[in-house]
Amino acid sequence: MDLIAQFAADPRLATDRAAPPDPAGRCVVYWMRSAQRALDNPALETAIAIANQIAQPVVVYFGLRPQVAHASLRHFAFMLEGLADTAARLVHRKIGFVMRLVDRDRAADEFARFCAEVRQAAIVVDRTPLRAADGWRAVIPAAPGAPVWCVDANVIVPIAVIGREHYAARTIRPRMAAVLERFLVPVGNRRVRVAWAPARAPATLEPSRELLAALPLDRSVGAVSGFRGGTTEALARLGRFIAQRLPDYATARNAPDQDGTSQLSPYLHYGQIAPHTIALAVRDAAAPAQDIRAFSEELIVRRELAINFAAWNPRHATLDGCEPWALRTLARHARDRRAPLYRERELENAATHDPLWNAAQRxxxxxxxxxxxxxxxxxxxILEWSRSARAxxxxxxxxxxxxxxxxxxxxGYAGIAWAIGGKHDRAWGPERPIYGTIRYMSAARTGRKFNSRAYIARWSDGPPAGPRARR
Ligand SMILES: Cc1cc2nc3c(=O)[nH]c(=O)nc-3n(C[C@H](O)[C@H](O)[C@H](O)COP(=O)(O)OP(=O)(O)OC[C@H]3O[C@@H](n4cnc5c(N)ncnc54)[C@H](O)[C@@H]3O)c2cc1C
Incomplete structure (x- = not known):
């Protein structure tokens, strides 16, 4: 089968123009967005497959946008550490890496300018689950004459295969199980046929500390020392998790005083590690079956249920994305007395009466x-202490x-929707004030399920939480 027919049959890939690469082009451009890695990246592998067929090199483009919401020192320090790691891995694989500073609304224009500089034969872009399914089409004007392939690179089962919004884990689980064997396979990391070695190297930014210092970021949310960004760090964490914590994951995962989980969520969020890399390593680990099962349920079923929610429900970031039964029960209790009632700043400063909640916030x-x-x-x-469920x-x-x-x-949106709006959950009795039939968690029962004293002690010391304490 030729490459175009093969791509057209692959549910991870979407295109409007299943055309051959532009013969006048000089490289294949991969616009890296949410899969910020050089390892086990189906979008990068798609770009290499096209490039190898036409004996051209691959160059990865990344647009850095410091004006987006929540662009803080914390997030950008982590992301740039990851990009430095990725850039080094790409160079090692003889693939180019170009990073440019991009204005908030000019991402597609800047990308078009870059394409004009390097003369693309084809474009590959990775799908970001939080944008509309067809958001990648904004790339098309950048590439007159060249095919654009969008690759669903951050999930195991492609979003298109599931195909609609699912009601709960119990409905998506069998659908995923039926196709998992087909998609939970190594991504593969091909060699390039032609190295990226342009006569005139395009201008690029280095993902460095100096760049971080110069960016217009919210510096009141400081960098953290406990998480270093990058694929190398993610792989090291994965190795430690499998060796030390996976063998007891099914029980220890609910003990926040013990750090029994993988702590890989920031790396998955930035696409610095592939879900495939984690899932295959865990599947093949020498750990009890119940622990492997429990972890795979979180990484594969729960994570991809959340992605399914974000991809198919445009109201996923608000209460309106929740089910009618939940909206009805919350509405019935909208006028219930709320005491205490906290302002956002008090919550942010971990200044509530509840030591367990304050510890979590800290x-x-x-x-x-x-x-x-x-x-x-x-x-x-937060539902209990706010003036309305919507607030x-x-x-x-x-x-x-x-x-x-x-x-x-x-x-995050699925977790908040679950907690506040019963998303992916069911009604629970007895009916309570404020919550109605949304599942309730009491301080006393939650605190008894693990060593909450140790957790509270760990997160109660140090400087006061909140904006004043940010580095
Ligand atoms: C109110 C609320 C807010 C949340 N906000 C976020 C968020 O902003 N970002 C985020 O990644 N997760 C969020 N979660 C889901 C979950 O709590 C975290 O993914 C998990 O705690 C991350 O820690 P870990 O990597 O050690 O997880 P592990 O237990 O090691 O699990 C491995 C991976 O499986 C996935 N996973 C685990 N639990 C869940 C879950 N309940 N739902 C979906 N996927 C899961 C994550 O990708 C995680 O990294 C939220 C949950 C709730 C209830």
């Missing part, structure tokens, strides 16, 4: 990552996206 602000178990409790209490949803999204290294992710 972990997020100081470490840039909150353990998964307190995340559920954290969001539910609670908005505050939870703002805090999550601002401080979590893995924020602005389908998992």
């Amino acid at each position: 972990q997020m602000i100081e470490a840039g990552w909150m353990h998964g178990y307190p995340r559920m409790y954290w969001a539910k209490k 609670a949803f908005a505050v939870a999204v703002r805090l999550n996206d601002r401080y979590e290294l893995d924020g602005r992710d389908p998992n």
